[in-house]
Amino acid sequence: MKRLLSLALGVMTAIGGFVDIGNLVTSGVTGARFGLSLVWALAFGTLAMTLYGEMSGRITAIAGRPVFHLVRERLGVRMAMVNLAASLLLNLLTVAAELGGVGLALYLASSISYILWVPIIGFLVWFCIWRIPFNVIDNVFGLLGLALVVFVVALVRLHPDWHAMGAAAIHPVVPAGEGHATWFFYAVTLIGACVVPYQAFFFSSGVIEEGWSEKNLLEVRVNALVGFPLGGALSLGIMAAAVPVLEPRGIEVDHLGQVALPVTAALGKVGLIIALVGFFAATFAAAVESALSSGYILAQYFGWTWGKYRTPARAPRFHAACLITVILATGLVLTTIDPVKITVISVALGAAAIPLTFFPVLVVANDREYMGRHVNKGWVNVLAMLVFIVLVIVSVATVPLLFWTKAGQ
């Protein structure tokens, strides 16, 4: 019974943890602009994250090695350094985007400009990293993030034309008046929102933070195999809710507030409040997680002591790295750069960088000396290779698409 409860808790926090500012923005934007014609990209992104998330969690539980150790071990110092630099930059953009997201959620609730909230939020994010135990952050914000289920409730209450929506999802066509390049660019952002590098680093380092080993393999796998797909389903709910409300009116989402419009339309103020709680929890948790990830990957590349399970005095470099990340990200948001734009750019670049992280994971998941009898099964490898090939194509196409479409304008 206790095991079952802890499994359920893990799954629920994994759902909440999967959805962050990237999913909120890309699902809202694409639902309003392209209807359900990009569901395939969301489904693919979720599949990729589930598959590789499970592998990296399994490796960490069995071999005791978090992802960035493997990156350095298997890519060599130079490529791993490239990956480290790219991932640190992306993490910085992500933390900035999440901080902006929390600020926007608080602005929607209080009408006080998000810029004024950002320094306070930055401080709170750092305070959580400094003082609050890992599993408290994970559980509290993960569970609060489930408030986003209100989008699914709103969708049902809006009585959309289910048949037409299903047909649009299964037979994707580029909507009239939109270019193919823009459509594909947003497909990349949806994929990138699901396979953000920090989530892979955080998920595997989390296994060590929780003190999990081979006997907790069930928890690790259930979190990834059940939690992540349900998180993807939640993103789909946000996308689908935008379709009956925003798409026919031609409302383009360029602000977090517009993502919540379908909920307000269907459920009024109460719905909006619940949605804002969900926005706050999802983005705040993601800000903490992405800032922690910078500390994790630096420490794992250089062999520093790391982890929230160690006191700051025992992992000073790790804590200093997290602190610097939060300070830089807060500074970046305070330049009044548009948080929604940072989000779109960071998820697109994230999709471009991810193969460098997933490749060593796939290699080690097949290494018998590390994994013993827990190596990948044949069909997992086939699926993982196919996913990897698509991700490489995405990664090559991302930067040209980014400039060609001027980040999706």
Next chain:
Amino acid sequence: MTEWQHQVCDANDLLLDRLILDCDGQPAGMVDDLELTETPGSALVVSAILCGPTALGPRLGGRIGTWWLAIGRRLRPLDDPYPVRIPFGDVVALDRRQLTVRRPGAENKTWRLRDWVYEKVIRRIPGGTR
């Protein structure tokens, strides 16, 4: 090339970029490079593990590597030889994932940055001395 459990593998597979644990099981750095010494029989043996930016820089190569080495060299105490050297005799256990050394991390010069960050930053933040 060394014989390792009847399998031929090179130092790359076995040693480079592995985690170093100290005698208390704490991470003490990474195997950034290896020192090879020629024995009388003209065979090369691994005589020490090299750590820190002055060992990593040359392996990174290119301009970044040169900078890395230069920064590491300038930040070290003047009278210190570089790079940090852990004699191979201090290694008590190794497998493909990690190696364990006999001395505690605090005696290891790889913890200099750690100690500096603790003294100058972390200790001064309330709650940092926990």
